[in-house]
Amino acid sequence: MSYQHLTVSVQDRIATLTVNRPDKLNALNAVVIGELGRAIDELVASEDVGAVILTGAGRAFVAGADIAELSAVSALEGRRLARRGQEIFRRFETSPKPTVAAVNGFALGGGCELAMACHVRVAAEGAKFGQPEVKLGLIPGYGGTQRLPRLVGRGRALQLLLTGEMIDAHEALRIGLVNRVVPGDQLLSAATSMIQQMLMNAPLALGACIDAVDRGLQMALDDALALEATQFAVLITTSDTAEGTRAFLEKRPPRFTGA
Ligand code: COA
Numbered sequence: 001m002s003y004q005h006l007t008v009s010v011q012d013r014i015a016t017l018t019v020n021r022p023d024k025l026n027a028l029n030a031v032v033i034g035e036l037g038r039a040i041d042e043l044v045a046s047e048d049v050g051a052v053i054l055t056g057a058g059r060a061f062v063a064g065a066d067i068a069e070l071s072a073v074s075a076l077e078g079r080r081l082a083r084r085g086q087e088i089f090r091r092f093e094t095s096p097k098p099t100v101a102a103v104n105g106f107a108l109g110g111g112c113e114l115a116m117a118c119h120v121r122v123a124a125e126g127a128k129f130g131q132p133e134v135k136l137g138l139i140p141g142y143g144g145t146q147r148l149p150r151l152v153g154r155g156r157a158l159q160l161l162l163t164g165e166m167i168d169a170h171e172a173l174r175i176g177l178v179n180r181v182v183p184g185d186q187l188l189s190a191a192t193s194m195i196q197q198m199l200m201n202a203p204l205a206l207g208a209c210i211d212a213v214d215r216g217l218q219m220a221l222d223d224a225l226a227l228e229a230t231q232f233a234v235l236i237t238t239s240d241t242a243e244g245t246r247a248f249l250e251k252r253p254p255r256f257t258g259a
Helices: 030-045 075-094 110-117 132-136 144-152 154-163 169-175 184-199 203-216 221-236 239-249
Strands: 006-011 014-019 051-056 060-062 099-103 106-108 120-124 128-130 166-168 180-182
Touching: 006 030, 014 030, 014 184, 030 075, 051 060, 051 110, 051 184, 060 110, 075 110, 075 203, 099 110, 099 184, 106 110, 110 128, 110 144, 120 169, 120 184, 128 169, 132 154, 144 154, 166 169, 169 180, 180 184, 203 221, 203 239, 221 239
Parallel strands: 014 051, 051 099, 060 106, 099 120, 106 128, 120 180
Antiparallel strands: 006 014, 128 166
């Protein structure tokens, strides 16, 4: 599949999806948003892909929604715009294959929201994060008001949302917005080695972890524990669990097949 503003490459079951609109700091216009949706669907469906790295070309990860598209939008269109972006970002969040944001530079507004929709975030030392929508008279529309407090807590989220300030990668690590910070030239190798570690594990178990965390966080604890037990029960009958337990007892690495 070909894209105007994305590049996709696959190596050793790891897909690297790069937002490639560097002259506009990879700002998310309607085309980019649509292409992100098509790309994640394609990668989730592909048998050659086990996990996805999402990054940006040039000096930005993504510098937000395309501000040029935000003026002269009716309330109805604004709602439609937000719902479309939310729905497409949600596909990254609910992908049964791990999605890792490799944040190479500015992750502002929709860029910070896109990174938060991925399962894990690795940041280059020079990366910058923020939700500056209030400076434009807006609030985040692609999940920022909901995912940021879930990641960093209500007080820190409200500080970022209300000031619109930019924070650096080390501050993002300190507050739990990112998982790891590495020198810029090691960003993709660090993201790749984290994913390689994930891909050594059983694929169905990866998907079940993602689903249990995602759906469980939206439930009362007792319901979420019941969901976990059901996922556990399904996995315990799989060939991969038989292989994983046998391999442990035979003191050899497991050979998982995803069945
Ligand atoms: N939407 C549309 N275009 C954007 C953009 C966005 N969110 N962010 C950057 N661009 C464009 C700029 O307009 C500029 O285009 P031009 O060269 O045609 O004038 C180009 O990208 C480079 O950006 P510039 O502002 O010149 O770079 P900078 O290094 O001076 O500043 C930022 C970098 C990220 C601080 C600044 O671009 C910025 O504040 N961007 C908007 C961030 C934002 O508010 N995002 C939330 C949107 S809801």
